[in-house]
Amino acid sequence: MFSFGVAGTIWTDAVPIVAAQLGGAPDDYVRLELALRALVHGTAMLLIAKTVHPEDVGEMREACRKSIETLLREARLSLSPSVLVESPIMADIGDTFKPGARVPQSGIYDVFHDPNHSQRHQVTCVYGETFPPCNRCGHQVHFKLAMKAIHLTNHDYFK
Numbered sequence: 001m002f003s004f005g006v007a008g009t010i011w012t013d014a015v016p017i018v019a020a021q022l023g024g025a026p027d028d029y030v031r032l033e034l035a036l037r038a039l040v041h042g043t044a045m046l047l048i049a050k051t052v053h054p055e056d057v058g059e060m061r062e063a064c065r066k067s068i069e070t071l072l073r074e075a076r077l078s079l080s081p082s083v084l085v086e087s088p089i090m091a092d093i094g095d096t097f098k099p100g101a102r103v104p105q106s107g108i109y110d111v112f113h114d115p116n117h118s119q120r121h122q123v124t125c126v127y128g129e130t131f132p133p134c135n136r137c138g139h140q141v142h143f144k145l146a147m148k149a150i151h152l153t154n155h156d157y158f159k
């Protein structure tokens with residue numbers, strides 16, 4: 001059963017841990033902490049008050065756990081690209097990367113240059129390689145994941 005002790009531990013310890021993992025100061029995570037607190041407290045109260053049918057307790061706890069994962073993922077996405085590139089988590093559509101970062105996910109990326117020399121265009125990048133600087137605008141260029149695609153040689157059917 002989801003106890004108050006567990007809930008208390010989650011909301012007092014999660015924010016400094018998340019801040020350490022994602023970068024930034026704990027103060028940057030006040031909204032995240034409030035959301036986690038509301039989520040965990042709400043779940044704990046429903047379970048403690050026994051308003052949830054015993055058969056649904058597992059589902060309730062799982063829903064809470066999934067919601068926490070979603071909140072943490074969204075928090076990661078809202079951070080700056082320089083923080084994102086250090087995350088060990090696979091990339092999502094819209095994640096943005098700077099030259100020098102490792103490609104976290106093979107696929108098609110939108111490329112944004114200094115607009116004085118080039119319009120946006122698309123390239124294919126392969127997992128594990130490094131996003132390069134542009135030979136015109138250098139490190140001003142950045143890469144935004146537009147579509148994921150497993151590289152042929154990494155696909156289970158072609159290994």
Ligand SMILES: [Zn+2]
Binds near residue numbers: 113
């Ligand atoms: Zn460029």
